[in-house]
Amino acid sequence: MKLEQLRAHRAQTRAQLASTLDALEDKVNVPKQLGKASRKFGRRVQTLRQENPVLLAGIAVGVVAAIGATAYLVVKITSKR
Numbered sequence: 001m002k003l004e005q006l007r008a009h010r011a012q013t014r015a016q017l018a019s020t021l022d023a024l025e026d027k028v029n030v031p032k033q034l035g036k037a038s039r040k041f042g043r044r045v046q047t048l049r050q051e052n053p054v055l056l057a058g059i060a061v062g063v064v065a066a067i068g069a070t071a072y073l074v075v076k077i078t079s080k081r
Helices: 003-028 030-051 053-079
Strands: none
């Protein structure tokens, strides 16, 4: 290989390495991933709210009931001691 070809190859390899490192950093950045997941969840909730608000209300009631039942059981179990 000629010197110019080696330099071009080196520059290309560096660019590929930088791209790979950026992709890895994006994958392991927990706050960034949580932000993405939060935005995705928010979009899904908004879509569900627009397409089927009754189902969304039913899910909300179910979640509240589950939390209430869990709290009731925790209080009941801990008060027996």
